[in-house]
Amino acid sequence: MASGVVEQQHTRDLSGTSDSAPPDLLYLLGNTLILHQTTPYLPISALLNLAATSRSFRDLLQRTPGVFRHLDLTRVKTAQFDVGAIDHGGEVWRNVQLDENITEDDFYSGPLRAIFHSIRRRNILQDVHTLILDGLSVTAELCNDILVDPSFRVRILSIREVKNLNEPKLMQSLRFACRRTRPDHMPRLKGLYVFGKKDAPLLPPSAPAAPARQAKTARGAAISSGWNHKSQHALKVSIEREGDDWYHCKGRMVSKSITEGWAETLHACHGVIQFDSVLCTGPCHRDSSAFGTAPLSPTRAADKGCRAVAQFALGGCASCGSAPEGFTVYGETPSADLPLLAPVPLHSSTVKSAARPAPDADGSNGNGGKPKFVPRCLECVRERYCFSCHQWWCELCYQVPGHEDAVAAQLVHVVDETNGLVDHEIAAFEPQKIKTRKITRSCWECESNCFDCIANTQKICIACGGGYCIIHFDGSTLTLCDWCSASRGRRVRELY
Known part of the structure; x- marks a missing residue:
């Protein structure tokens, strides 16, 4: 029916009977390109309100594929969870008396389950392919339902900085969903944002001017608010100009503490589900291509070979310009080893688009035509990385002073390991003479910095x-x- 209305309107425009009248909203949204480019920016409440205005709009929105493909619930008021503990002595929530029969999952995931039940009745849930739940109350049981419930067809899920999430249970669900004996075409989920920070909300418009009678008392607050707004805007523009994280923005990409077990979960889900981080490729990890070609630090000697989630995106070594394990290069490294990039893509629900870095203005991508980085965990950059200028020194170019005894102990039994090293490979990373320390910590609140940055920040x-x-x-x-x-x-x- 919507197509008939659009055709009639188009016919009237061609006939010239209504040349002076501007096209109405239904005529514009009848263009599939305009509709698909517009709907990801609108909250689901706006789409449902628009569908309720007339039968033509309802048919257009409900019968056009892809209208509800991108669902962002972070701006929905009913999805917010501001309740504290469960037992408040019979506190009423959603007109239901809380008692001992309610489960923890029912309580913490109640707002989101109510929304999913509502859109399921409207036959919308099966059309959602990108689901954003950042900062909301999300339980591991709810994530498991998204993984295995046939009514969900989510391909990209974002649960960054959520509340009430039991991460060990979530890891267990992910490993079970990606098991080798899983059914064909399962799981439907292909990308999971869980390690990074949620996207910053849009800056609110500046407040209107105060009335004349309050001008004197509000002048100072208005000036401060205005400058605060300008500085926030300048910071936001500056961050946007830096480019994509991991490839263009070097430094710490994952600021949250990594719960034990995530590295093994990423390994178990390799090739099935991609995450917004990858495994560390440092030479102290057994899965690294450079394992055994560089000495291990004393902190990693006891657990050498174990996996770790990468938290830092680095450039080349400050001395040699490379890294023992090489770079992760977009276009050359297998797609399963690439991290998902923020923000979550609006106009696509594929991991290929979520992991694709945006080219620079000249199309060069800034690094010789192909964006690249070195993923490292915290232990692999400890005392090797400057948190101010983001310089770092690899294991082959710089041995931390005081670690010579630990490296010598590794050379005694490294031949007995099953990594296939031979004598000439061992000699390649024998400890070198250390002249000066390159990284130190001079301020209690500052992280470890190089001496050039310390000279700029530490004064007498x-x-x-x-x-x-x-x-x-x-x-x-x-x-x-x-x-x-x-x-x-x-x-x-x-x-x-």
Whole structure:
């Protein structure tokens, strides 16, 4: 019916009877290209309200494939969960008296299950291929239903920074879904965002001007709010210009602590489900192509060969420009070894589009035509990475001072391992003479930095002679510490 209305409108436009009248909304949305490019930006409530306006809009939205393909519930008020503990002595939630019969999953996943039940009755749930639940109350049982329930056909799921998630249970569900004896074409889920940060919300519009009678009292607040808004906008633009994470933005990509078991889960799901992180490729891991070609640090000597989730995206070594295991290169590395990139794609529900980095303005991708990075875990960059300038030194170019004894102990029994090393390979990574330490930590709040960055941030006060950090000592200047700057040049510290 919607197509008939569109054809009649198109006929009237061609006949010239309504040349002066602008095309209506139904005529514009009747174009499939415009409809598919518009609907991902609208919340589901707006689409349902539009479908309720007339029969033509309802037929157009419900009968056109792909309208409800992208479902973002982070902006839905009924999906928010602001309730504390379960037992509040009979507190009423959703007009239901809480008692001992309600399960933990029913309580914490209640808002989302109510929404899924509603859209299932409207025959919408089976059309959802991209589901975003960032920051909401999501349980492991709900994720398991999304994996195995036939009514769900989700291909890309985002559960970053969710609440009430039992990660060990989620790992168990993922491993079972990706088992070798799984049914054909299962699981339907192909991409999972779980390690990164949720996408930043859009900046709200600036507040309107205060009334004239409140101008004097609100002038300071308005100025502060305006500058705050401008700085947030400038920061957002600056971040967007840096490019995609992992490939263009170097540094820590995963800030959350990694729960034990995720590395084995990523290995078990390899080739079936992709994540927004990958396994570390450092030479201390047995699955690495460089395993055994570089000495292990003392912290990893006890558990050498174990897997770990990559938390850092690095460039080439500051000395040799490469890495013992090589780079992860988009277009050359197998697609199953590439991380999903944020934000979640709007106009596609495939892992191929979610893992594709955006090209630069000149189409060069910034790294010789192909974007690349080195994925490393925290232990593989410990005392080798500068958290300020993002420089790092690989195991073949730099041996951390004080680790020579541990490396020598590894050379004694490395031939007995099953990694196939021979004598000339062992000699390739014998400890070299260490001249100076490259990474150290000079500030309690700062991470480990190189000496060039330390010289730019750690200063000596010309008044009292004490050392201070210009980043974490609020009120300090390039020449005076925070105490001397606040006391306007007092040169003697009072202990009491």
